[in-house]
Amino acid sequence: MAENRYLLNTQLAQMLKGGVIMDVVDVEQAQIAQEAGAVSVMALERVPADIRKQGGVARMSDPGLIKAIKEAVTIPVMAKARIGHFVEAQILQALKIDYIDESEVLTPADEECHIDKTQFEIPFVCGARNLGEALRRIAEGAAMIRTKGEAGTGNVVEAVRHMRAMNREIRQLVGIPAEEIMGFAKANGLPYPLALEVRKLGRLPVVNFAAGGIATPADAALMMQLGCDGVFVGSGIFKSGDPVRRARAIVKATAYFNDPEKLLEVSMDLGEPMPGLDVASMPVEERLAGRGW
Amino acid sequence: MTAPTGSDPVGVLDLQGGVQEHLDHLRRLGVPGRPVKRATELEGLAGLIVPGGESTCLSRLLTIFDLREPIEQAYRSGLKLWGTCAGAILLARENLGETPYFGLIDIAISRNAFGSQMDSFNREALAPAVAREPVPLTFIRAPKIVRAGSGVRVLLQLDDYIAAAEDERILVTVFHPELTPSLAFHRYFARKCGLNPVGTDDAGLDPDWTPLSWTRFSSHA
Numbered sequence: 001m002a003e004n005r006y007l008l009n010t011q012l013a014q015m016l017k018g019g020v021i022m023d024v025v026d027v028e029q030a031q032i033a034q035e036a037g038a039v040s041v042m043a044l045e046r047v048p049a050d051i052r053k054q055g056g057v058a059r060m061s062d063p064g065l066i067k068a069i070k071e072a073v074t075i076p077v078m079a080k081a082r083i084g085h086f087v088e089a090q091i092l093q094a095l096k097i098d099y100i101d102e103s104e105v106l107t108p109a110d111e112e113c114h115i116d117k118t119q120f121e122i123p124f125v126c127g128a129r130n131l132g133e134a135l136r137r138i139a140e141g142a143a144m145i146r147t148k149g150e151a152g153t154g155n156v157v158e159a160v161r162h163m164r165a166m167n168r169e170i171r172q173l174v175g176i177p178a179e180e181i182m183g184f185a186k187a188n189g190l191p192y193p194l195a196l197e198v199r200k201l202g203r204l205p206v207v208n209f210a211a212g213g214i215a216t217p218a219d220a221a222l223m224m225q226l227g228c229d230g231v232f233v234g235s236g237i238f239k240s241g242d243p244v245r246r247a248r249a250i251v252k253a254t255a256y257f258n259d260p261e262k263l264l265e266v267s268m269d270l271g272e273p274m275p276g277l278d279v280a281s282m283p284v285e286e287r288l289a290g291r292g293w
Numbered sequence: 294m295t296a297p298t299g300s301d302p303v304g305v306l307d308l309q310g311g312v313q314e315h316l317d318h319l320r321r322l323g324v325p326g327r328p329v330k331r332a333t334e335l336e337g338l339a340g341l342i343v344p345g346g347e348s349t350c351l352s353r354l355l356t357i358f359d360l361r362e363p364i365e366q367a368y369r370s371g372l373k374l375w376g377t378c379a380g381a382i383l384l385a386r387e388n389l390g391e392t393p394y395f396g397l398i399d400i401a402i403s404r405n406a407f408g409s410q411m412d413s414f415n416r417e418a419l420a421p422a423v424a425r426e427p428v429p430l431t432f433i434r435a436p437k438i439v440r441a442g443s444g445v446r447v448l449l450q451l452d453d454y455i456a457a458a459e460d461e462r463i464l465v466t467v468f469h470p471e472l473t474p475s476l477a478f479h480r481y482f483a484r485k486c487g488l489n490p491v492g493t494d495d496a497g498l499d500p501d502w503t504p505l506s507w508t509r510f511s512s513h514a
Binding site for chain 1: 410
C-alpha cells in the first residue's frame with residue numbers, strides 16, 4: 001500500500017471521530033441507523049448476540065447483503081472479515097466498501113497470523129485489549145483501532161478493562177526513562193518504532209474507538225470519558241426494545257459525553273435495553289476477546 | 294454583533310468529525326480557536342468552521358441540540374461561515390437528491406460524488422485568490438459542487454466540478470485543508486473574518502505540521 005493511501009485511510013477514521021458506528025443486518029436497519037445519525041454502519045448477517053447464541057462457524061457476510069446495504073445509505077459502510085482470512089478481505093476490497101473490520105466476532109481463520117493489511121488499499125480497523133495488541137495491528141497496517149470488549153453481551157466491563165489497560169500502559173511508557181523503553185516494549189510486545197511514537201504523542205497514533213458490550217447512552221459516554229475517539233454499537237441497538245430511540249440517544253450521548261445534563265435528558269424513557277450477560281461467569285471458550293493476539 | 298477586533302476567536306463546530314484538525318491549523322496561524330458545542334459559545338466569534346464528518350449525523354445533532362437557529366441568527370448578524378466537505382453539504386442551498394440543511398450559499402452539491410473510500414485521493418492545485426502557489430488538497434469521500442449561483446465566486450474549478458467557492462460571508466471547500474500541511478485556506482478564511490493571521494500569500498506549508506498534529510487537541514491517556 002502506498003504511504004499516501006494509508007494516510008488517507010487513517011484520515012477517514014479521523015472524520016468519524018465523535019461518532020457512532022452501528023451494526024446492521026439489513027437495508028431497513030441501515031436506513032434507521034443513518035437516520036438516527038450514525039457516522040457509519042457495519043453490515044453483517046447476524047449481530048454478535050445472535051452469533052453467540054447460535055454458535056457454529058461465523059464467517060464474512062454474503063456480499064450480496066453488504067452490497068444492498070451499501071446501495072441504501074450514503075454514510076461509509078464497513079464489513080467484517082475473519083481474523084487471518086485475507087481472501088475474505090480481498091472480496092470485501094473488490095466490493096469497494098469503505099472499511100474492513102478484521103474481527104474476533106467471527107470465527108478466526110488463522111490462529112497464528114492476522115491479515116497483512118499493508119497488502120491492501122482498503123482500510124482496516126482491528127480490535128485490541130491492550131497497547132501491545134493495538135500496536136501490533138497498526139504495524140500490520142490497521143488504520144484504526146477499537147477495544148475488543150466482549151461483543152454481544154451488552155456488558156461494558158471488558159471494553160472498560162481494555163481501554164484502561166491501554167491508557168495505563170501508555171502512561172507507563174510516557175513516564176519511564178529512555179533506557180527502559182526497549183525492556184518495556186519487549187515485556188509488553190510493542191513494536192519498538194511505534195512505542196517511540198506513542199511515547200511522543202501520549203496516545204495511540206491512530207483513531208481509537210470503543211467496542212464490545214456498549215448498550216446504553218451512559219456506556220457510550222463512559223467510554224468517551226475514558227478517552228475513546230468514538231463508539232461502535234453492535235447488538236446494543238437492534239436487540240433493544242426501541243432501536244430508533246436508543247440509536248438516537250447513543251448518538252447524542254457520544255457527542256455530549258462530557259455534559260451530564262444532556263446525558264440525563266437523552267437517557268430517559270428509552271425502553272428495554274438488550275438483555276445482558278455476565279462475563280465473569282462465562283466459560284473462557286465462549287469469550288470472543290481471546291481470539292487473535 | 295460588533296465587528297471583529299482581530300483577536301476574536303474562530304469557532305469550530307464540535308459535534309463530530311475533524312474538529313481537532315481545524316483547531317490545530319488555526320493555532321499555527323496565531324488565530325485563537327474555540328470548539329463550539331453550545332449556542333452560548335457562538336457569542337463573540339469572528340467566524341465558524343463547520344468541519345468534515347458525516348453530514349447526516351451533524352444535521353441531526355444540530356437540530357436536536359438547538360444549534361441550527363442560533364447559527365442562522367449569528368450568520369444574519371454577520372458571522373462568517375466555512376464548510377469543509379460535510380460542512381459544505383450542510384451550507385449548500387441545493388443538495389442533489391436530498392433536502393438541504395442551512396441552504397445559505399447558492400450552490401448545488403452532490404454528496405459522496407467520487408465513490409467509496411478507495412476513491413479518496415490527494416492532488417495539488419492552484420487557487421489564485423487564495424495562494425499564488427499550488428496547495429495540496431485531500432479529498433475524503435468528497436462531494437462535488439456542480440453549480441454556483443450568480444452571487445457566488447468560484448475559487449477552484451477542477452475537471453467537471455467546483456472544489457472551492459465563496460460568497461460574501463460563506464466559504465465552502467469540498468476537500469480538507471486541515472488534513473494537509475497547507476495553512477492557505479485557513480489564512481484566507483481568517484482574513485475573510487477580518488482577522489490578521491500570520492503569513493503572506495504563499496502555499497502556507499507549515500514544516501512543523503505532521504499528520505498526527507491533531508492529537509495535541511485530542512484526549513490522552
